[in-house]
Amino acid sequence: MDSVLPAPRWIGLYAGPRHLSAFRYAPDGEVLDRRSVPWPPTQAGAELAGAITGLCSDWLDPPTHIGLLGAGLDRWLPRGMAPPPLEVPFDLALPATWRTPVRLGGLPPLYLLPEIDQQGIPPGRISGQGVALFGIRASSSATDLLIGLLGEQHQWVRLDGSRVRRFFSFATPSLQRLLSPGPADQDDQDWHTGAFDFGLAVARGEDRQAGLLASLATPQALVDSGHLQATELGSFRHGLLIGHELLGLDRVEPDAAPGCPVILVGAESSCLRYARALQLFGYEHVERARHAIERGLWQLASGLTQHPPVHEA
Known part of the structure; x- marks a missing residue:
């Protein structure tokens, strides 16, 4: 049976070159709070989940109806978990790959912005700042x-x-x-x-x-x-x-x-x-x-709120 989940409370995550930042959003997109910790971790997967939990564990309680949005996290995920990159040229409409969240440890569903690739010699790639x-x-x-x-x-x-x-x-x-x-x-x-x-x-x-x-x-x-x-x-x-x-x-x-x-x-x-x-x-x-960065994360969150993914119940 198909069911559409209620609109989640959104938390944005951005992995920059030196810090992991988190943004807690109100329903209208206002940033209620922002935090950051030194970055990057030394180990993928479990370390990333632990860093997210340590950064905003109080925001994750209670855990129901919370959605996580991530940018720049791809390289810190276990192999095969990151979505395929967006190939230039492309449209900034809501990327289809956002509609399938990943599960990391005991965290809520994590929607990932893919990296942006451009074919050519030399090839180009934009990570989280995209x-x-x-x-x-x-x-x-x-x-x-x-x-x-x-x-x-x-x-x-x-x-x-x-x-x-x-x-x-x-x-x-x-x-x-x-x-x-x-x-x-x-x-x-x-x-x-x-x-x-x-x-x-x-x-x-x-x-x-x-x-x-x-x-x-x-x-x-x-x-x-x-x-x-x-x-x-x-x-x-x-x-x-x-x-x-x-x-x-x-x-x-x-x-x-x-x-x-x-x-x-x-x-x-x-x-x-x-x-x-x-x-x-x-x-x-x-x-x-x-x-x-935080406004871009909210644009993607609001797109998912307006056109929520359908999950199997």
């Missing part, structure tokens, strides 16, 4: 959008209406860490806006055709000649890297600037720097999407 696309699409009236997901990689996604047309990935954060080793927040503490703008200008200068490796040969010479202070090197290199990333973006999305709206998702400091750089590159409409 959930932000659903929240942005629901809150923006613009038909054509360029979305910058500024996470462990920088991934630029082009939306045509509700359709994910394509995306491109850049390893800018990894290269920045390699060139400027030290605490993650060191750049924020030693930030020099003028040096950052100088780096952007060098990236866009007459020698830009020589490429990034040629640009990276210049910083020490600039210090030796007195054009830069040693303390400004990190900000200058950051400007160089972002400048070359945006040059690459211009090549693969030549019709985006100036009119295509750009929406940024990520840490505030990163978004501010990219907004500044994008405006110098001629983009006229740049903004940061706040709380895009």
Whole structure:
């Protein structure tokens, strides 16, 4: 006998690069509470279930009519449990794979947003941060959008209406860490806006055709000649890297600037720097999407509430 379950109380889960976050939603989508713990775990499966329970066990009591939504959890699940990835291009309508929950330990049903794959050489993949696309699409009236997901990689996604047309990935954060080793927040503490703008200008200068490796040969010479202070090197290199990333973006999305709206998702400091750089590159409409992850999770939750899965009784 088929039965449709009552609308659940939703809890959203997001596994970022350093934290597992949980969001408890009211029936209208308001976030009543949010929490996070350090992440990732060292063991899949049971460790993930334990981390979720430890993070929000009081939200799971009583356990009836609770639904869990997860993004970025795939790699921490036992083999074969994660849903197949969404293949670009695809529509941001409710993915069919969301309609089959997984069971993890003694937890309530867990609905997982699949990872997003793009075939090609090289292939591309967006993990949990892709959930932000659903929240942005629901809150923006613009038909054509360029979305910058500024996470462990920088991934630029082009939306045509509700359709994910394509995306491109850049390893800018990894290269920045390699060139400027030290605490993650060191750049924020030693930030020099003028040096950052100088780096952007060098990236866009007459020698830009020589490429990034040629640009990276210049910083020490600039210090030796007195054009830069040693303390400004990190900000200058950051400007160089972002400048070359945006040059690459211009090549693969030549019709985006100036009119295509750009929406940024990520840490505030990163978004501010990219907004500044994008405006110098001629983009006229740049903004940061706040709380895009939790809004995206809610969009998927509300879709499941409106079109609930049917379970065998």
